[in-house]
Amino acid sequence: MKKKKSPDLIQPLADRHLDYLKDESRMSGKAESISFPESEAEVQAIVKTLLRRQTPITVQGSRTGVTGGAVPVGGHIMSLSKMTRVTGLELDQNGSFSIRVQPGISLAELQEQLDSRRFDCEGWDDNALNALRVFKKAEKQFWPPDPSERSASIGGIAACNSRGICAHHYGAAGRYIKSIRVVDARGEAYSPGRRQYLFSDGICLLPGENEIRIDPGIPREESPVSLMDLYLGSEGMLGVITELTLSLQSLPSELWGIVFFFEEQFRAVDFIQATAKRKKTESDTDIAAIEFMDQTSLETIREFKKENSRLRKLPEVDTRFASAVYMEIHGNNTEEVEAISRWLLEAAVEHESDPDTTWAFCGEGEIEQLRLFRHAAAEAANLFIDRARQIDSRITKLGTDMCLKKEPLSEVLKMYRRDLKASGLKASVFGHAADGHFHVNILPRNYQQFEEGRRLIEDWAKKISARGGSVVTEHGVGKIKKHLFPSNRLPNYLKLICSIKKQLDPKGLWNPGNMINSYEPAHSNGNQA
Structure with a gap:
């Protein structure tokens, strides 16, 4: 196959490329050109051409990020969607x-x-x-x-x-x-x-x-x-x-998934905190996942299920439930997995979860259904934002990725609920409860509520940071969350990135607009690319 020259790899942005201007954050950007390299050699040829032209480069994968990291602010889009070997x-x-x-x-x-x-x-x-x-x-x-x-x-x-x-x-x-x-x-x-x-x-x-x-x-x-x-x-x-x-x-030979439902949220939280006290053994059998979903999450999942055929195989979630806890057990010893599941069932009953309403699945295929249920909490929040954007396109995803391990889950959730109520905002709360890592997805009905939600998230960032927590944990900073880090209070990992970037990329050509605002990136001439 004849090797392409780099100018042939760089295409002007056309109408068929409009999807590449956005990601799951619901942000939308702009660019003058795009490329779809299939090898490292093509990546390097494209990069060297763009560096000579001093054209900014935004790198994209599947554009599933929720912080706008893949959204270009001008210059060139390098899509890696064809590098799949x-x-x-x-x-x-x-x-x-x-x-x-x-x-x-x-x-x-x-x-x-x-x-x-x-x-x-x-x-x-x-x-x-x-x-x-x-x-x-x-x-x-x-x-x-x-x-x-x-x-x-x-x-x-x-x-x-x-x-x-x-x-x-x-x-x-x-x-x-x-x-x-x-x-x-x-x-x-x-x-x-x-x-x-x-x-x-x-x-x-x-x-x-x-x-x-x-x-x-x-x-x-x-x-x-x-x-x-x-x-x-x-x-x-x-x-x-x-x-x-x-x-x-x-892959562990035993994969079990269990969903416990509770009519009162505090009982779900107490149940999670009780399971966290369980002593680990030297065995490779253990609780692998502890996921929390609040009442609003369950409500939005019920609505989302009507439009998603993949979820229809699952039972209906009764409207009386205020929260759910999803757990996975992984191991290679059936007796040990069964022992942990019995212990969890007994602990759930002690916290007034009805065993007759509990969902229990085993095996890789069945587990995938439960993971779809958990992921539906995020998808349902995204669907709400899509509908809100039909009213006002300035609205984007408004969710947190904060983690506070040092305080009881009950106190963290109380803070979120108290502040949401005081602000008159609705939100779905779900996430990795064992680590105090909740995703609070604010559901604004108009731009005024969106602005109030942004202010609330900024306030939470200050509180979480002051208590020794992490403001960004797994979703990245991107463009949406960098306002949570004023330049005079950057956490050390962002100070590190900023320092290294100034050494490697002093003109700010790589993924401009992401993570930090420490200096202005170079601007491209749209005709060059």
Whole structure:
């Protein structure tokens, strides 16, 4: 196949590209040109052309983000939607598998290929092909990070260091990324890994005799160990990830999901706090997910279910319920999984959950139905925003991603409910209850309520930050949430990104408008691209 020249890869933005001006935040932007590279070589050629022209670049994956990170503010859109190949398999000395993928492949596409064990092996080397032969005979494998948005791209998940509903057990995505390849802000391509491009005395040496330095004001415990640590969670501000090597695990043989319903919210919260006190054992069997949904979430899910055929297989949710708690148990020992489920059922009954209303499913296929139920809370909130935008297009998604582990769940929820009531606003509250990580999705009926909701979220950010919590946890900062961080009160991780970006991208050409407002990015000449 004849290699395309970079000018041929860069297309003027046309009407057929209008969807690329927005993401799930419901923001909309502008751009002059767009590209769809299929390889790292094409990415590098495009980047070098755009850098010569000093054209800003917005990198996009699946555009499933909710903070506007993929929404361009001018210049060029680099869509990675055609970089969806699996490029190889690895087998280490311990018998563990890793898989190499391009950044545009979605979570659903990845798992489908892992399940079917069928890959396009064109270009694979002998080691990868040998690993594939072993892989086909091995136990079923999966990638533990499992954000509920199955269409999210792996590159986008890495760029935000996202978490799934089972992060309580497995942790964030970065734990399962072995190495990456990047084209950096200067157009250089290389492979940061866990043991490459390490920081020593705050300095990391880069290819081409370049280096970056960490601001000495950043506490040592918050400083990155390697260059890869910087790229994971940097939201495309330092360049573009072109390949990822992901660590796989054997899928647990026992996957159980249970939904408990409560007529009073405080009883659901007390139940969650009781389960958090359960002592962990050395066994790999454990509660993997503890998800909370409030009454408004259940109400919006009921409405959303009328329009979504995938949810119709699930039973109806009785209107008397004020909240629900969804839990998953993962393990390889049936007796241990059954013991935990019995303990949970008994604890739920003690907190006045009726066992006759409890949903219990087991097996990968059945679990997927319950995850759709949980994800419907977010989708229903998005649908509400879509309808509000029909009245006023200035309205965008208005949700929180804040985490406060140090205080009881009951106190965190009381704060949200008290402030919402005082502001006259309605919101659906759901999220990762075991970690004090709730998503409060404000549901404004007009622009005045939208503005009031923005002020309320800013107030919560101050309170959460003052109490030692995290204002942004898994969704990223993007463009929507950077107003939560005044320039004189940046958290250390944003100070770090700002400092490194000034060294690698002093003209602000990469993902302008995202995360920070520390300096004005360069502006493009629309005719150049």
